[in-house]
Amino acid sequence: MFVSYKWLQDYVDLSGINATELADKITKSGIEVERVEKKSEGLKGVVIGHVLEREQHPNADKLNKCQVDIGAENPVQIICGAPNVDKGQKVAVATVGAVLPGNFKIKKAKLRGEESHGMICSLQELGFESKLVSKDYATGIFVFPNDVEVGRDALEELGLSDEVLELGLTPNRSDALSMLGVAYEVGAILGREVKWPVVEKEEAAEKATDYISVKVEAKEDNPIYMAKIIKDVKIGPSPLWMQTRLMSAGIRPHNNVVDITNYILLEYGQPLHAFDYDRFGSKEIVIRRAKDAEKIVTLDEAERTLTPDHLVITNGSEPVAIAGVMGGADSEVKNDTTNIILESAYFAGTVVRKASKDHGLRSEASARFEKGVDPARVREAGERAAQLIAQYAGGTVLQGAAEVDGLTMEPAVISITLEKINTLLGTSMTVSVVESIFKRLQFGVELDNETFTISVPTRRGDITIEADLVEEAARLYGYDNIPATLPIGSATPGQLTDYQIKRRKARRTLEGAGLYQAVTYSLTSQEKASQFALEARESIRLAMPMSEERSQLRLSIVPQLLEVVKYNNARQIDSLALYEIGSVFFKRDEQELPEEKEHIAGAITGLWESHLWQGEKKPVDFFVAKGVIEALFDTLGLADQISYRQAEINDMHPGRTAEVLLNGEVIGFIGQVHPTVQKDLDIKETYIFELSLKALAEAEVAPIAYQTIPRYPSTTRDIALVVDQATKAGDIQDIIEEAGGKLLKEVSIFDLYEGDRMEEGKKSIAYSLKYFDPERTLTDEDITKAHDKVLEAVKEKAGAELRG
Amino acid sequence: MMQERLLELQEEALQKVAAASELKELNEVRVAYLGKKGPITEVLRGMGKLSAEERPKIGALANDVREAIATKIEEKQKALETAAVNAKLATETIDVTLPGRPVNKGNLHPLTRVVEEIEDLFIGMGYTVAEGPEVESDYYNFEALNLPKSHPARDMQDSFYITDEILMRTHTSPVQARTMEKHKGQGPVKIICPGKVYRRDNDDATHSHQFQQIEGLVIDENISMSDLKGTLDVFAKKVFGQDREIRLRPSFFPFTEPSVEVDISCKICGGKGCSVCKQTGWIEVLGGGIVRTSLKWLASIPRNILDSHLESAWNGLPC
Incomplete structure (x- = not known):
């Protein structure tokens, strides 16, 4: 809503408060003023001129040579290219030295050999948006009514010296979608009176009902309908002041009748519509729901x-308008219209909203109906419009109106105590402070001891419950005046849940391991949505995606991390370690919410260690990535419950990929991105993992047990085993651990050899076995006994031979 | 005679000790003079020829001489050892200005950093952290918050729908409803709800179709708007700096009444007005208010508590 500071003064005395101060006060008490625009900012030197002579430019077909009286001693010569310039017109002249929008300075010039002392301006040249310029002047200069005084400031005449407040209205404050609504608000803020326009009825003896009748079939949708008749109007331009006010509010002037309906829309917030009586097609107005597939050609000729x-x-018989949205072309007011039906009505918001949405027609009128107009103003708005039409378009207003009024609108009555207001706000306002607030709002106030009974005027349809009154009291008392306190109540334990604690542990561990956290988008393309998915399930598509790039909910995080790797690789950042914790989404039944699981994913590429001056460089490999997730499992106390299994997964390196199992259940994978995928993405060798954080966090963890520092020595025996290439080190380790019994405390691999000195198809793995008994020093015999069992087991179960 | 001989030996030995430049040489001196086959022992062996008066004198002198030599040898040995160590250390000198071996360390995403900071602040004030699904039903996202399908306020949210009834949540507020449905109406409620939210915005410098929100809800007896103001003041000072001030402005949200928008004094210009705060001195960071008691999901809360409670929807962390 655009509010002209000057226009507002018709209804409220604004003396002593400039536009900026007013904006600040309005913002602080509840309606945000988004901008205060001074229309004439950066403009000067434009005056009203009178075109005394116009002749063809001797050297240019499209130029006119004009002699213009600008109120100076002598007329000046101006060369003007506008097709509509003519002798006798009053026009806006940017004189030599004038400044127009865009810091365009007017200088004396010579155009094709003829001197030009200024410029005759179109409205666009003065900064008006093209969509606001009346169609009559859309392609030429603006012509003023003849009664403007030559030499006067044209900016003033065009309303440009005004300031306009742009209100950002929340949906509940549709009452401020009118100048009078804003006047009530400003009146309440300033504690000043609101002056209503005076409606003086001057009606002929002839009755409107002799010309037209109204029948409402859809009473729910249209409880109030009033039709007035104005005879013998003359269509022409509306007065300049009205046109400038409309333009300041963002509405393009058309002709006097249409402009008046728009003016009343702005003044009262009541949309009106004027039909051409002679083209209406009958003497009967019937309001009903449209029939299926019924057609209408609207004003925009669609x-x-x-x-x-x-x-x-x-x-x-036929539709002549879509109620509250747009009139029909057939009954449109045109230049030859003489008799008018003026409609003022209350249409239900829902039905208007539906039509405006279905037809893509959102207008000033439909917006107001959708949010609800004040039923108490319907009649008065119609009467005032009729009076203005008579005043500015000639014509006679017929007596009365054809109407249906089926709405009994009682003001809402709400009671509230002073104590309640103060308790909810934490304030200590007195009775008289609160009483004065409600009175300034022009609410009906009855006071019984400390209980207020408030009658809320119908214009404030947003106020229905106690809390609404509390808000009115709060905003006019001023939020700045509310104290700042902290809640005093019974104490509550502030804490994270186990899950949240584990998630934080996971973050700390991965950061400690050198990974940076990424946050990527949940929405992705169809192709990426299910790439690297841990579970092969259907992805979910948005009903109306903004782009294919962001059309599906992801089933895995990895593809997005690879995008980050790609972005960095393309910018010479080759070494990168990233992780993300975020939700992935699995489709269930159409009617059900998807299954959301929190996953933890990582991507590591480039050098893991680079200590340049010492010449050491260690590229990332599978085991770097595995070390990272092992650290994670260790932190979460799950190391003993995790195992790995060689796996083949789409888009992963077939020889360098493992599934990660938690107590035998697959909960993730780790490995290298398939070299062809790497190539397609244009990224370097990259290792990735994705794990179900949910599974990890929900797994049962054994309590932490204390271990003493050993009092007895341990003994280490090393063995080197020759096994088949395909034999897994992890399997041998399992065999050793099982066979070693309780004396075997630790098994670690300290060497792997697959070189030339080995027999074809064989490799050698060296294990270090640590034997220990917390109760005593082990004898050689004890150890040999246990160790022999190990050797026997590896020979038998893994076909391993001791390497000499 | 013997006395002279001993003093001579002492002189000789001390000269050799002083001249020794290596431990080995020093050891040779030790063996030569103090050893069992050394000259001092030899002198002592001839003591039998001496008179009873002279014997103890010479004996004492011989001991003094041994001791003097031994002391010097020891001193010299220490000096030689120190010199040897120093010489070795001198060869081990490194350039300490060379860079250290880097330790890999990662970091949190700035958003998570802020969220954790806010979580910790509120946990310290007795709050728990509540979370909910990112894909929501229309009911929890809108209807439960007083936004029926025909509500004009739905104009304000352009959403990613999956079906007519399921959408990407547009705010974290559904978590409030979900939490309250589980609450048995026992004791106060103090939660904050951080999370990702989604809206149909074109991504640019100041917009993103996915961003982070955090909001809070407190339900207790005797809670007031002033408590909301005080809590947000603590929040603003902790998150945006001790010098920040907050300003509450009346606003509208369908599930709170009264509703407020909260501005924080601009950190860039300190409130004087700059391009960041659009010359106002204030930056809008969140909205809040008192929850409408008519909401269904508050049904479990006893009436006396419902009649005075507070909620605030913080809305300030675009991703």
């Missing part, structure tokens, strides 16, 4: 197909 969801105004 043929629209209606459904029973839409409310229409008909002439008894």
Whole structure:
């Protein structure tokens, strides 16, 4: 909503408060003023001129040579290219030295050999948006009414010396979608009176009902309908002041009748519509739901197909308007219109909203109906419009109106105690402070001891419950005046859940291991949504994606991390270690919410260690990545429950990929991205993992047990085993651990040899076995006994031979 | 005679000790003079020829001489050892200005950093952290928050729908409803709800279709708007700096009444007005208010508590 500071003064005395101060006060008490625009900012030197002579430029077909009286001693010569410039016109002249928008300075010039002392301006040249310029002047200069005084400031005449407040209205404050609504608000803030326009009825003896009748069939949708008749109007331009006010509010002037309906829309917040009586097609207005597939050609000359969801105004047989949205072309007010039906009505918000949405027609009118107009103003707005039409378009207003009024609108009555207001706000306002607030709002106030009984005017449809009154009191008392306290109540334990603690542990561990956290998008392309997915399930598509790139919910995080790797690789950042914790989404039944699981994923590429001056470099490999997740499992106390299994997964390196199992259940994978995928993505060798954080966090963890520092020595025996290439080190380790019994405390691999000195198809793995008994020093015999069992087991179960 | 001989030996030995430049040489001196076959022992062996008066004198002198030599040898040995160590250390000198061996260390995403900081602040004030699904039902996302399908406020949210009834949540507020449905109406409620939210915005410098929100809800007896103001003041000072001030402005949200927008004094200009705060001195960071008591999911809360409670929806962390 755009509010002209000057126009507002018609209704509220604003003396002593400039536009900026007013904006600040309005913002602080509840309606945000987004901008205060001074229209004439950066403009000067534009005056009203009178074109005394116009002749063809001797050297240019499209230019005119004009002699213009600008109120100076002598007329000046101006060369003007506008097609509509002519002798006798009053026009806006940017004189030599003038400044126009864009810091365009007007200088004396010579155009094709003829001197030009200034410029005759179009409205666009003065900074008006093209969409606000009346069609009459869309392609030429603006012509003023003849009664403007030559030499006066044209900016002033065009309303540009005004300031306009742009209000950002929240949906509940549709009452401020009118100048009078804003006046009530400002009146309450300033504690000043609101002056209503005076409606003086001057009506002919002839009755409107002799010309037209109204029948409402859809009473729910249209409880109030009033039609007035104005005879013998003369269509022409509306007065300049009205046009400038409309433009300041963002509405393009058309002709006097249409402009007046728009003016009343702005003044009262009540949309009106004028029909050409002679083209209406009948003497009967019938309001009903449209029939299925019924058609209407609207004002914008589009043929629209209606459904029973839409409310229409008909002439008894055919629709002449879509109620509250747009009139029909057939009954449009045109230049030759003489008799008018003026509609002022209350249409239900839902039915207007449906029609405006279905037809893509959002207008100033539909927006107001959708949010609810004040039923108490319907009649008065119609009367005032009729009076203005008589005043500015000639014509006679017929007596009364054809109307249906089926709405009994009682003001809402709400009671509230002073104590309640103060308790909810934490304030200590007195009775008189609160009483004065409600009175300034022009609410009905009855006070019984400390209980207020408030009658809320129908214009404030947003106020229905106690809390609404509390808010009114709070905002006019001023939020700055509310103290700042902290809650005093019974104490509550502030803590994270086990899951949240584990998630934080995971973050700390991965950061400690050198990984940076990434946050990527949940929405991705169809292709990426299920790439690297831990579970092969269907992905979910948005009903109306903004782009294919962001059309699906992800099933895995890895593809997004690889995008980050790609982005960095493309910018010469080759070494990168990333992780992300985020949700992935699995489709369930169409009617159900998807299954959301939190995953933890990582991508590591480039050098893991680079100590340049010492010449050491260690590229990332599978075991670097595995070390990272092992650290994670260790922190979460799950190391003993995790195992790995060689696996083949789409888009992963077939020889360098493992599934990660938690107590035998697959909960993730780790490995190298398939070299062809790496190549397609244009990324370097990259290792990735993705694990179900949910599974990890929910797994049962054994309690932490204390271990003393050993009092007895341990003994280490090393063995080198020759096994088949395909034999897994982990399997041998399992065999050793099982066979070693309780004396075997630790098994670690300290060497792997697959070189030339080995027999074809064989490799050698060296294990270090540590034997220990916390109760005593082990004898050689004890150890040999245990160790022999190990050797026997590896020979038998893994076909291993001791390497000499 | 013997006396002279001993003093001579002492002189000789001390000269050799002083001249020794290596431990080995020093040891040779030790063996030569103090050893069993050394000259001092030899002198002592001839003591039998001496008179009873002279014998102890010479004996004492011989001991003094041994001791003097031994002391010097020891001193010299220490000096030689120290010199040897120093010489070795001198060869081990490194350039300490060379860079250290880097330790790999990662870091949190800035968003998570802020979220954790806020979580910790509120945990310290007795709050728990509540979370909910990112894909929500229309009911929890809108209807439960007083936004029926026809509500004009739905204009404000352009959402990613999956079906007519399921969408990407547009705010973290559904978590409030979900939490309250589980709450048995026993004792106060103090939660904050951080999380990702989604709206149909074109991504640019100041917009993203996915961003992070955090909001809070407190339900207790005798809670007031002033408590909301005080809590947010603590929040603003902790997160944005001790010098920050907050300003509450009346606003509208369908599930709170009264509703407020909260501005924080601009950190860049300190409130004087700059391009970041659009010359206002204030930056809008969140909205909040008192939860409407008519909401269904508050049904479990006893009436006396419902009649005075507070909620605030913080909305300030675009991703």
